[in-house]
Amino acid sequence: MPRVLRMPEVAANATEAVLAEWMVAENADFAAMETIATVETEKALVDVEAEAAGVVLKLLVSAGSQVEVGSPIAVLGVPGEVAADIDTLLVELDVVEPPAHVMPVRTEVPAGPSSAPVAPPAPAPNAHGRIFASPLARKLAKEAAIPVEAITGTGPCGRILRRDVDAAIAAKNTPASPRVVEDGARTPASKPLAPAQGVEIPHTRLRRAIAARLVESKQNAPHFYVRATVRADRLVALRAQINEGMTRISLNDLVVKAVAAAHVAVPEMNVIWTPDAVRTYPTADIAVAVATDRGLVTPVVRDVASLTVTAVAARVRDLALRGRDGTLRQDELEGGTITVTNLGMYGVEEFAAIINPPHAAILAVGAVREEPVVEDGAVVPGKLMTVTLSVDHRPVDGVAAARWLAALKELLEHPVRILA
Structure with missing residues (x-):
C-alpha cells in the first residue's frame, strides 16, 4: 500500500529543514532501518531511516530543497510494488490536485504602450474544495490576512509553502518590486550597497538559529x-x-x-x-x-x-x-x-x-x-x-x-x- 513520506521534525521546534541528499533512488528498493535521505538542520545532518522495507515510488523534492516539516517529500510502497499511474496515485494520496485544476504557467506579454505582465491566476481548489498548503503556510497567511487562495505555490506539485507566503507578504508590502524565491534556494549572495553603506551579507540558517537562541537566553534566563x-x-x-x-x-x-x-x-x-x-x-x-x-x-x-x-x-x-x-x-x-x-x-x-x-x-x-x-x-x-x-x-x-x-x-x- 503506497504511503507518503513527510519531512520529519528532526530538531525540536524546527519548522523546516533542507533535504540535503537522497540515499535511495526512485524505483529502488530499501531495507528496514536503511537511510533513505539525509536532512540538514541549522547545525547538523540527520539520517531519515526507513521504518520497514519498501520501494521508492516517487521523489517529490530534489536534493538541496528547503522543506517545511510535515510536507510530503516522497511516496513509498511495499517491496516489489509498482505504481502503474503515478499521477493518479499522487491525487489519491492527496499530494497534488487533479490535473484539471493544474495552475497555468506564469506568462508575460511583450511590453507595449498598454501592455503589462500577466499575473498568474490564483490556485484553484481541488475537487474537494481544498487548496494544498502546509500547516505553517496557512498559519502565516492567516496572521498576515492573506487568503491562501491568492497565493501561488512553488512547492512540490504546486503546494503552498512558507516561502510562498513570505513572497506574498513582501509583494503586499512592496507591490512594485515583488520578491521571487526559487525552489531549493539556499543563502543568497551578498547585496552591494552604496560605498558609504558597506555590504549586506544575508543571514545563514545557522546564524539565525544562534541569534534566536542567544536572544531567548538573555530575555528568559x-x-x-x-x-x-x-x-x-x-x-x-x-x-x-x-x-x-x-x-x-x-x-x-x-x-x-x-x-x-x-x-x-x-x-x-x-x-x-x-x-x-x-x-x-x-x-x-x-x-x-x-x-x-x-x-x-x-x-x-x-x-x-x-x-x-x-x-x-x-x-x-x-x-x-x-x-x-x-x-x-x-x-x-x-x-x-x-x-x-x-x-x-x-x-x-x-x-x-x-x-x-x-x-x-x-x-x-x-x-x-x-x-x-x-x-x-x-x-x-x-x-x-x-x-x-x-x-x-x-x-x-x-x-x-x-x-x-x-x-x-x-x-x-x-x-x-x-x-x-
Whole structure:
C-alpha cells in the first residue's frame, strides 16, 4: 500500500529543514532501518531511516530543497510494488490536485504602450474544495490576512509553502518590486550597497538559529556571573608532561575534565530549568563551543567524569572536526547542562559568555598569562588564568555557583586530581 513520506521534525521546534541528499533512488528498493535521505538542520545532518522495507515510488523534492516539516517529500510502497499511474496515485494520496485544476504557467506579454505582465491566476481548489498548503503556510497567511487562495505555490506539485507566503507578504508590502524565491534556494549572495553603506551579507540558517537562541537566553534566563583567577603553573606543566608521549591534549581538554569533576562534587550545578521542575542529571555531559565558518556549534561530550583525559581529548577533536565539516548528528548537539567556551588561544584574558539554552551555565576560559604573584611573602613569576561562570539564577543559587567555582579552581590548581 503506497504511503507518503513527510519531512520529519528532526530538531525540536524546527519548522523546516533542507533535504540535503537522497540515499535511495526512485524505483529502488530499501531495507528496514536503511537511510533513505539525509536532512540538514541549522547545525547538523540527520539520517531519515526507513521504518520497514519498501520501494521508492516517487521523489517529490530534489536534493538541496528547503522543506517545511510535515510536507510530503516522497511516496513509498511495499517491496516489489509498482505504481502503474503515478499521477493518479499522487491525487489519491492527496499530494497534488487533479490535473484539471493544474495552475497555468506564469506568462508575460511583450511590453507595449498598454501592455503589462500577466499575473498568474490564483490556485484553484481541488475537487474537494481544498487548496494544498502546509500547516505553517496557512498559519502565516492567516496572521498576515492573506487568503491562501491568492497565493501561488512553488512547492512540490504546486503546494503552498512558507516561502510562498513570505513572497506574498513582501509583494503586499512592496507591490512594485515583488520578491521571487526559487525552489531549493539556499543563502543568497551578498547585496552591494552604496560605498558609504558597506555590504549586506544575508543571514545563514545557522546564524539565525544562534541569534534566536542567544536572544531567548538573555530575555528568559536571569544571568549572574562569578569569576576566579587560577594559578595555572601546575596545569600547564601537567599538559606538557602528558604531551611528551604519543598523546596530545590541550589545556581546554583538562578544563573540560575538571568541569565534569566539579559537577560531581557540586551536583546542584548539574541541572537545567524546565517550566515545571528543576531537572537533575546522573552524569556530567559537557558541551564544548566550536567555532566554524558557518557559526558556533556546541557538541556534547557524554559522561566526561567516566572518561580519561586522553579519551576526552580524542572525543573533543572528533566533534570539533565534524562540527567544522557540518557533519555532526542532531543527537550530538543535544543534552548537557553546561558549556565550556575558550578564547584563550586568541589572547583574550577574560570574558563573560551568554548561556546556551537550556543549559544552566557556561564557563568562559581566558588565556594563560605570566604575571608577578605573591608566594610565601615573596613576589615570584606565575602563570594565571581567569575563568568566568555565567549562571542561570532560576535553577542555581549564588552559593551553589560559588561552591562549584571554588571546586573547579581547586581542581585546576591541583590537576593531578583531575586524572583520578
